[in-house]
Amino acid sequence: MTWETHPVTPDRFEDFADVVNPNRRETHCWCLSHRLTAPQITELGEGSREQAARRLCEREHPPGVVTYRDGIPVGWCSISPRSDIPRLVKSALIRPVDDVAVWSIICVVVRGGHRKQGVTTRLLEGAVQHAAAHGAPAVEAHPVDPDGRMDLTMAFVGTRSMFEKVGFEVIGQTDAVASKMPRLVMRRVLA
Template sequence: MTTDAQWETHPVTPDRFEDFADVINRNRRPTHCWCLSHRLTAAEIVELGGDCEDQRERAMRALCEREHPPGVVTYLDGEPVGWCNIGPRSEITRLNRSTLMLPTDDLPVWSIVCVVVRSGFRRRGVSHELIEGAVAWAASRGAPAVESHPVDPKGRMDLTMAFVGTRAMFERAGFEVVGTTDATASKMPRLTMRRTLT
């Protein structure tokens, strides 16, 4: 990574949807998860996207029009290279209703549910810039804290489930372990980590 790299992170508003899609679904496959699987119930996806082949894309586009878009895209020298699914926990239905990843306390935290680094840009510091940008955006919207639910692998992360992130990744971004959950990813327990903002 060059020291003169220019990083920017922006919420995924409708005008940035194609940049988001370039990161998570470059070939625009309609059956791709579109980063909704950990955010919405199946009924909510149908409600937002209709009963059609591209319902997931349409549902995600609808989320981008809300007061709190469903996440942020990070750019390296103007090119979209990373995506972080983040928002108030209360607006992330699947997480909010989870019986395995319960709230730590009553604090109205924002939650990171997915982190994606675009293929071809890994090992270039994208995840750090992405998480920092996501936290800064949450802080600008009044979030008191940001939580994540990563795993703590022994060795390299399995890239098929890297979207959950690792303990080390979030520790580098100032998060601390505040608990464990009953959820797993690739048979590894998922932690609850938090970065307090206020």
């Protein structure tokens, strides 16, 4: 079994779409909500959310990475410098804990039919390696530490244990709440 993780550049867009929106529904998320406002989506995508997502893949820092198992795209991780994620930059609930120029993980998706097979660990490891290769001093995530089971049917912010498996440590808590639980601040220092 071989694993690879690559940034979502224009030539890998279809692989990204196969993971996050296999039916290519226009109203589907396309992982845009933290990066673009509705008017920006309209402007960038000429009315198409898919087109706006394609345009993000042309930027210096694409919006994330896709993980492949034996050449098949099986996972997506939205990761980039926090400064490239306007909703985090402006958030009053998920504020920076210090002035480290972290990269942030805001979403993780494992393709249907590939869940509970170790994809998330490989995906997060690949995302962290991608950030490190681009000079990130640290990577942060804001998972939920649920009391019971979370709805993991599509995209999610992850759980504490998921990030601990790949070397993240809890460094704080946000004022944001998801699934009635406070969101944590977890970090993996790279440099």
